Amino acid sequence: MRVSVSWLREYVDLPVDLPTGDLEQALVDLGIEVESIVDLRGTVTGPLVVGEVLEIEELTGFKKPIRFCRVDVGAANGTGEPQEIVCGARNFAPGDKVVVILPGGVLPGNFAIGARKTYGRNSHGMICSAQELGLGDDHSGIIVLPADVKAQPGDDARPIVGLDDVVVDMEITPDRGYALSVRGIARELSHALGVPFRDPADAPATGGTAEPAYPVEVRDTVGCDRFAARMVRGVDPTVETPGWMRRRLTAAGVRSISLPVDITNYLMLELGQPMHAFDADRITGPLVVRRAEPGEKLTTLDGVSRSLVAEDMVICDETGPISLAAVMGGETSEVLASTTNVLFEAAHWDPAMVGRTARRHKLFSEAAKRWERGVDPTLPLVALEKAVRLLTDLAGGTAGAEVLDLDHVRPLPPVTLPVDLPARRVGVSYPADRVVELLEQVGCAVARGGDRLGEDPGAAGVAAAGAGEVLTVTPPSWRPDLTDPADLVEEVVRLDGYDRVPSVLPTARPGRGLTAAQQRRRAVARSLAERGWVEVLSQPFVAPELVDQLGLPADDPRRAAVRVANPLSEEEPLLRTTLLGPLLGVVKRNVGRGQRDVAVYEIGAVFHARPGVGSPPAMGVDRRPTDEEFAAADAVVPAQPRHVAVAVCGEIEPAGWWGAGRTAGWADAVEAGRAVLDAAGIPADRVTVRAGERAPWHPGRCAELLVDDAVVGHAGELHPAVVAALELPRRTSVMELDLDALPAAPLVSGPAISTFPPALIDVALVVDAAVPAADVQRALVEGAGALLEDVRLFDVYASEQLGAGRKSLAYKLTFRAPDRTLAGEEAVAARDAAVALAAQRFGATLRGA
Template identity: 55%
Template sequence: MPRVPLTWLADHVDVPAGLTAEQLAADLVRVGLEEEAVHPAAVSGPLVVGEVVERTPEPQKNGKTINWCRVDVGPEHNEPGGAPRGIVCGAHNFEVGDRVVVALPGAVLPGPFAIASRKTYGHVSDGMICSARELGLGDDHDGIIVLSTLGIDVPVGTDARALLGLGDEVLEINVTPDRGYCFSMRGVAREYALSTGARFTDHALPTPEQEAPATGGVEVEIDDAAPIYGVPGADRFVAQVVRGVRAQDPSPQWMQRRLTQAGMRPIGLAVDVTNYVMLDLGQPTHAYDLAKVTAPVVVRRARAGERLVTLDGVDRVLDPEDLLITDSPDGARAARVLGLAGVMGGGDSEVGESTTDLLIEAAHFDPVTIARAARRHRLSSEAAKRFERGVDPRLPRVAVAKVVELLVEHGGGVVDAVLTDVDRTTAPPTLVLPLDLPGRLVGVPYTADEVRETLDAIGCEVGDERDGTVEVRVPSWRPDLVVPVDLVEEVARLRGYDAIPSTLPVAPAGRGLTHGQRTRRSVARSLAEAGFVEVLSYPFVATEQLDALGLPADDERRRTVRLVNPLTESHASLRTNLLVTLLDTARRNVSRGQSDLAVFEIGLVTRPAADAPAAPRLPGGVRPSDADLAALDAAVPAQPRRVAGVLAGAVEAAGWWGPGRRADHTDALAAARRVADVVGVDLVVTADAEHLPWHPGRCARLTLSDGTLVGHAGELHPNVVATLGLPARAAAFELDLDVLLAAASGEPLQALPVSAFPVAKEDVALVVPSQVPAADVLDAVRVGAAAGPAGDVVEDVRLFDVYVGDQIPAGTTSLAFSLRLRAADRTLTAQETAGVREAVVAEAQRRFGATLRA
């Protein structure tokens, strides 16, 4: 976020005396620049100019020599009676009679470091004589500040905070992406003037000389004949040579102070000047060591295999979309990359200790190209922040001239008489605006004069009115103004959002939620009522998470879509199933002590097909054709919506009421059935021999009646449980909610008539081989009961007991079922209920060889 020192802002716009950061924030918020933070003055309390009237060196036992000084800090601050203050100082770069900066007791220096009278080296030191680093003015700590060396001659007792700019408050503001011009003092000052009516002076308007063509300097080529995003990567490049510069000298104190206030670290004259001009005008510039550059300089796209070591020391593999600054492309020697255009320079051409001749560059780059390069290489530099938001294409010549002026003034040197300006920029667009459009869209009756005045104020050139419309040529520093509605927004913003009436719009009649939306909400509500807690997890996964599920190498769930620009490199793929992220959520909860849990999630997964076509790369700035859109649609992988749940630990707590019960595979299956019941679909349950991450012997395969797979439910594999650190016998389910919704009829459920006749109950215990699934036996019981002599009188069938023991043959299991029978037109007789029982036994015996348990 940009930081705005109040004294720096005053270079561009008239500000009232005593303006505070809070008042500046209030003024700027009226035009849409929100306050992010207020940074107080670097130094608080008494900081004054003093004169050394006595200095006595005193050697110490540790070999160090200190100076016992008497310092005159003015009548207001001297000791009672007017005697100078006694101060101990360890520096030796001053003499009696020098004017210095003194922090008196009660002052607080950066750190924070509070100053107080204290006894040291046998004296009471009543303050501190300050160095530049102690005041936050730079890194120089070799000696204290001697004001005469800075050309400052003021009386003793003068407030040094105001003298050195240490009393400045700094306002940090939040700038929206469409207003990149506010990433400069020039832009913020313009907005302050629009808010308050203060007089604004634009120091960045090019002179006629700077708008004239310029050739003859360093040869520059822009080679981007096939732009990737519909526009050239660069359309202007200005290069100017300055020779004999003391490039590594420290920059002046005022510049270092302003850079520090703006959040940047002073480095050396050449770098500091380019940073200063960028912060001041909004145009990033770069200084190359001319001795390390061989003409011509070429702006082009990267080639396969090219690399660049940027100024941060990172060796980067370049992408064909990257825009580069290079030299020597003609084969005289290997083509070399000088920098990643608009983002960061390279180490090969960096300004060093031996640099005397500089090549100053300022350019105008395509915002999309720079934004994608910065994100591709994770380099959010200050230059990239400005270029990706749009920089004024008329600024490069002005910025280069300012950089050269500051370098010559503070570092000496001679400027070459000629410079290079490759200018392929186009004029800003001219928009046709109906003068009544702002009033119609905003709801405020703006007059034509108010609309024109507002557009004039922001720098637009407004033509004469014709048939209620005007032609508006937008200023070069406002690349965000591209359609008439953008101008309407400017009118509303500058005329005051508070002038817009609050009118509640009339809601149009709607049809409410769709059947799918209502059903999904019902599923979530039903699971919550059953004790589950809904969670939301990021859909990004790592390979290690798929490994934790034990998925085989050829499992289709390992075929993922990889993100080009993931949030983290370790989680660069989109999930192919819901359990992979839900189990990670469960693991995190268990690791924090929540060992008894039941969580569920409804979300999308991404299932790419093995033969899916690659998505085409489309140019920016133009509407894709129908064929392009069809190709994009064909390349989008399937994204079904699923519901999944995980149960671990106790599902019923232990207490005086009983021992409690641990969650098991039956709870997961019951939850899956609950979801299907809410949707209104019957599930067919069969055993699945092996489907990780479930236990091979306790996993149910859930399908529709036609065999369409819906999902799985059951106990998790012990290896998965151990790897994730979950409680033993944890269970889970996952269903394809889209498949269930497609199978549902969508018609409202019809209420069935309730019979007035009494219910008849029959219990039947069947002995079957142990390998026969209980679900299959239950299905046989239902079919047999419905086929009995009494007709379909089955109201409910429920498995209520499972027995394995000595009272039945080895290798068998007793399954006891409770049947509720009721006819709609009569009371069932004993013979009819017995017939139902016999039909059940017969059907089970036919299917499984079952016998009736005695």
């Protein structure tokens, strides 16, 4: 919402010398975010003066018409002599007063003005257009000041063209639709600064008459609970929008179109009431306000043909829809340059309907932005009165005496507020009289009296005078957001001042610090980060086609995704069932931006739908939900187990002068899985890694990660089809593991450190190629007994000498006794026992034996 301070001053008595910093702070204290405050006097620097055109010489022989002008700028140029300026505009004549910037001035965009020779003449300055001054988009001609302007040549032109104003740009939150207007902002500033406020809507307005201004039928009084209209005939279509109105529209970021349309936009900004102007001669038959019918289409004012759905509200004549109600008008009834009879419409529409329509058609007009936030339903007749008066005063014509007003508006329901609730919720003492005073400032009607019975006292706070008294508060028509006691509490705190609320950290409840699950997640994250993996946090939303890109089978439960009711993006409306989709998107984005070596991980929730569940129970905010309501709501919420996933591509060890690097592969993903399990406190003897098969992994390069024979994750290289579908580098490898599926970590005793020397023995065992090395290692550990301190696979070898389908696995065994130096015979005996068990289970033989 952008508005000029001069416009605000018409309705609120701001101090004349109010600094812009104080104005910004007042708005911020009210909870209104200020994007910027721009003093227009600083946008154009240097001498900007009024000039009177004395002579014009037409220059010929150029590709476009050029004029050499002599302009009287008074004493502003230091000499009093006429200023010589070359100009290409054609919309002015000798005797006209124009806006001139002299050498040394700087226009918006840091465009410096100087004296230069052009088109064979010396030009000293520039005669300015509205676009060059940053006052609008019109560059068809220069600004010609009205004949009644009293300024003399050489006078400062800033006050005349509106460059002496201050423009405030605010970000209005969705719950404060009333602030999307000069009326709303002026009222707020009157509260903040304690100055008088004059309501622009507090004006006489002609009520509805028995004879309507135009025949209209409203068939859906829920979607449209008020519809008003009034006619103006015989308007002069050649009259342009006055400069003062154009300047205010431009400052607000609204483009000037034509006088009738500009009036509707002007009043929308002033009052907060969106309106529409129809060319009455282009409407055929009576108007009907209804829901759209299947198959209907409408070409809106932006030239787009839109297919309508049953929820859309439309205004129709005998030819069909002529306006997408509350969002944008249609081409067939728009006001043209030849329009002489104007039908003004001001209505009140259902906010939910407008919001859904605007999003469905991706048409976020200024009108729709206000309707979906809530508009005062008492404004239509006031807006019509002002629109008719402005149009007839500026462009002539006759205002029809007939006024249509179809009113089905229901008043806002009262809200019951315990008078001490603000104090109890916020921790600041608010006397009962102060609470009533602040609510009445908002515009509420407050009835005192009554006692509160049986209410939960809630959180400990500061008791207010009058505790036990209950207020009956009726919100004003412009505040449809005040529906619950909490809303009224917020208004009391806001107007009394957020700065009065103490910044006190709550006392932490006694406990044991982090939970076991939190400690595990932190340990896993730290372990991966220490190994060089980079943590990322991706959005949990995915596209429907992701499951096909990952090659998930038709019966894979990961295909059953939860759809978000109101997604941030229509392209990604589903919640992820695996971390791999968003994580691989991160890999693709980094590779696309030149980062060839990527190793990332993420810890986050995935979402699994609960089949056969119904809708959640309706729960208000007036009380704490019961345990049964909590349980019913929780039963509908998707299961959200915590997963950890990694993805790697490129070089895991960089190449350099020290030697060749190493390209990441499936083994790195498997090792990341082992690191996660180790950090989670799972002993190595309870972990099994074996060959597996699961999409989206490569069938021959996929490993299952098991804990106590239960599969908890998978790791390996992505399937080539998945790599191609997602446009990833070849050999991209990933791992995903369910942290919530891991058993609790056992209590671990501190290791006994032996000071005696170890015995190191290497063994190379020949086994079938299909035998997993991890299974052989497990047999060696079991067979060697308590003297075995460590075992590590350091070589895998296959050759024709070993025989087809055979491989050699070389292990380094470390033996040590805690209380003595091992004799060679003891170490050899333990080695032989280990080899014997491996031979028994897998037919292993010592290589070379």
